[in-house]
Amino acid sequence: MATLPSEARVDNLESKALVSFSGVTCGYERKIIFQNLSLQIYPGQFAGLVGPSGTGKTTLLKAILGMVPSLSGAIFVSGHKVGDRTPSHVGYVPQIETVDWDFPVTVEQVVAMGLYRESRGFPWLSRQERTRIKTLLEQLGIGAYAHRHIKALSGGEQQRVFLARALIGNPKLLILDEPTSGVDLKTQHAILHLLGELNRKGVTILLTTHDLNAVARHLPWVICFNQTIIAQGDPDEIFTSAILSRTYDSEMSVVRSGDVILVDDSPRAGLHFKKHRHPPSGPDAESKS
Amino acid sequence: MRPLQYEFFVHGLIAASLVGGVCGLIGVYIVLRRMSYIGHGLSHAVFGGAVVSYVMNWNFYLGAGLWGFLSALVINFVTRRKKIGADAAIGVVTTASFAVGVAIISQYRRFTKNFEAALFGNILGVTSDDLWMIGIVAFVSLLLIFIFYRQLLFTTFDAEVAKIYGVPSEWVEALFSLILAAVIIVSMQVMGVTMIAAAIVIPAVTARLITDSFNKMVFISVGIGILCGAIGMYLSFHLNVSSGATIVLVAAAAFMLGYFYHLIKGRSVPLKKEAVSVPGELLPTHGHPHDHGGFQHVHEHAHPEPSGHHEGKTTDAP
Numbered sequence: 001m002a003t004l005p006s007e008a009r010v011d012n013l014e015s016k017a018l019v020s021f022s023g024v025t026c027g028y029e030r031k032i033i034f035q036n037l038s039l040q041i042y043p044g045q046f047a048g049l050v051g052p053s054g055t056g057k058t059t060l061l062k063a064i065l066g067m068v069p070s071l072s073g074a075i076f077v078s079g080h081k082v083g084d085r086t087p088s089h090v091g092y093v094p095q096i097e098t099v100d101w102d103f104p105v106t107v108e109q110v111v112a113m114g115l116y117r118e119s120r121g122f123p124w125l126s127r128q129e130r131t132r133i134k135t136l137l138e139q140l141g142i143g144a145y146a147h148r149h150i151k152a153l154s155g156g157e158q159q160r161v162f163l164a165r166a167l168i169g170n171p172k173l174l175i176l177d178e179p180t181s182g183v184d185l186k187t188q189h190a191i192l193h194l195l196g197e198l199n200r201k202g203v204t205i206l207l208t209t210h211d212l213n214a215v216a217r218h219l220p221w222v223i224c225f226n227q228t229i230i231a232q233g234d235p236d237e238i239f240t241s242a243i244l245s246r247t248y249d250s251e252m253s254v255v256r257s258g259d260v261i262l263v264d265d266s267p268r269a270g271l272h273f274k275k276h277r278h279p280p281s282g283p284d285a286e287s288k289s
Numbered sequence: 290m291r292p293l294q295y296e297f298f299v300h301g302l303i304a305a306s307l308v309g310g311v312c313g314l315i316g317v318y319i320v321l322r323r324m325s326y327i328g329h330g331l332s333h334a335v336f337g338g339a340v341v342s343y344v345m346n347w348n349f350y351l352g353a354g355l356w357g358f359l360s361a362l363v364i365n366f367v368t369r370r371k372k373i374g375a376d377a378a379i380g381v382v383t384t385a386s387f388a389v390g391v392a393i394i395s396q397y398r399r400f401t402k403n404f405e406a407a408l409f410g411n412i413l414g415v416t417s418d419d420l421w422m423i424g425i426v427a428f429v430s431l432l433l434i435f436i437f438y439r440q441l442l443f444t445t446f447d448a449e450v451a452k453i454y455g456v457p458s459e460w461v462e463a464l465f466s467l468i469l470a471a472v473i474i475v476s477m478q479v480m481g482v483t484m485i486a487a488a489i490v491i492p493a494v495t496a497r498l499i500t501d502s503f504n505k506m507v508f509i510s511v512g513i514g515i516l517c518g519a520i521g522m523y524l525s526f527h528l529n530v531s532s533g534a535t536i537v538l539v540a541a542a543a544f545m546l547g548y549f550y551h552l553i554k555g556r557s558v559p560l561k562k563e564a565v566s567v568p569g570e571l572l573p574t575h576g577h578p579h580d581h582g583g584f585q586h587v588h589e590h591a592h593p594e595p596s597g598h599h600e601g602k603t604t605d606a607p
Contacts (some may be wrong), residue, residue: 041395065453066452066453067449067452069455088343088455088501092450092453092600094447094450097446098447100446100447103321103445103446103503104497104500104501104502104503104506105442105446105503106503107501108448109442109503111443112439113439113443113446113451113454114454116440116451116455116456117454117455118441120441121436123438123439149501149502151501169454185484
């Protein structure tokens with residue numbers, strides 16, 4: 001497991017971070033969700049935030065986006081303090097359950113929303129905008145659905161529509177709130193493969209998920225979170241019985257066999273197998289376990 | 290008897306058509322925000338402002354307009370706190386505002402009759418000045434909704450996310466509140482406080498039943514609003530029934546037709562989910578067997594480079 005970096009090195013690393021939390025406390029009204037949180041996300045990282053429901057994962061994402069004000073401390077995105085202005089070059093994919101699927105919009109209209117910052121103000125899309133949207137939709141494999149109502153697509157396709165909206169503005173940072181919820185296993189792997197490809201193309205990705213299987217298989221970096229960072233690093237090192245039990249406040253066993261990690265998170269839960277992963281893309285792991 | 294020979298009828302017809310059209314336009318945004326009750330509530334709130342304007346001897350449009358705008362802003366503000374739903378916020382703010390009007394009327398009983406017109410509409414009393422005012426409000430509303438089309442669409446779809454993408458959601462909502470208050474005020478004389486909500490909501494929900502396209506919904510809703518206004522006026526003249534009521538009844542009939550169309554057509558959304566295979570640069574396009582720790586399996590991979598590679602064997606260090 002990695003060691004804590006020195007103070008001088010922390011300062012240096014913080015200045016290089018794409019996202020930096022410095023002693024941040026966030027909450028709603030009188031309820032504190034997390035406090036004095038320090039966290040850095042570095043350019044090129046592909047990180048997954050895991051932990052039980054209601055422990056602040058979504059709040060953490062929303063704090064980066066300026067949707068939840070910090071009660072103390074400061075959050076910086078690309079060196080700019082969040083709150084002074086809405087972070088640009090950030091793409092956001094909300095939880096799919098929060099989308100109003102009865103809203104009468106087509107796939108193209110949803111993706112066009114992501115072009116707002118660049119739009120010239122006309123209600124209609126320019127030829128250039130249409131071409132950009134068409135190209136991106138084709139790259140995501142939903143080019144044929146541009147003029148379909150969003151409800152007429154499958155779960156995986158719907159997820160790609162909102163991914164397209166986030167990507168159309170060429171973000172440096174992509175934030176996804178449970179991108180694999182509500183989709184079948186095949187679609188789940190397809191989405192994470194897709195995110196892996198985007199990460200390889202240079203997009204920094206931070207997502208939340210409840211699926212430890214998916215994290216172990218596809219993500220090179222995991223942050224175990226339960227109102228504070230329990231541990232972070234390579235899933236191979238982080239997915240231990242002790243860390244996961246602390247994160248989820250319940251007994252969880254992890255079995256290793258060579259390169260394979262088997263996480264038994266409940267008596268009836270599926271096991272997950274892990275071998276491939278990418279090297280951590282930030283600094284050395286700052287494990288707090 | 291040909292009603293068009295009467296100036297009062299021509300004025301009424303133009304007013305009803307304009308009000309129907311502009312109510313149909315803003316109704317789309319109201320219905321899609323699931324705030325249908327706001328038309329009903331705000332018209333009652335504006336009634337309070339109208340009474341105060343009368344008592345204070347202020348200009349009706351200015352006094353009632355400001356009152357309505359402030360009420361809409363308060364509703365938006367309270368709703369944004371999330372602990373209180375939009376329906377409850379509308380109920381509290383607008384009923385309180387209406388109660389102010391009723392309380393003042395009970396003190397100054399001499400003008401009770403004037404406010405019957407505000408409550409139930411008096412389209413036959415529409416003057417040239419009123420027509421100009423309705424026309425200006427309709428034109429400015431149309432222009433603002435055209436200019437802020439993208440912002441309004443994104444904010445209506447998801448105000449919270451729209452803000453992340455740079456849309457000044459609070460300003461857009463304030464602008465929309467201003468448009469809504471203005472439309473309600475100029476509609477009061479035509480429809481009456483008690484009928485405005487129907488003029489706002491019915492054309493939009495009928496249009497929603499007919500189409501899944503936002504743009505078509507806007508055009509259909511405006512069209513239904515104009516037609517209901519015009520047909521309602523003619524029926525009102527021939528049947529000698531209150532104009533506000535006939536316009537709303539015609540709109541209700543249009544809703545029934547729309548509902549039957551919706552039933553006949555089947556579900557409003559074409560839920561075709563057939564697979565469409567489009568090769569994509571980023572999309573996993575085909576699979577081949579490989580192993581994870583000795584477990585042979587197949588899942589799909591993208592191969593952006595000619596040589597291809599397995600995701601687990603690549604590096605993505607920043």
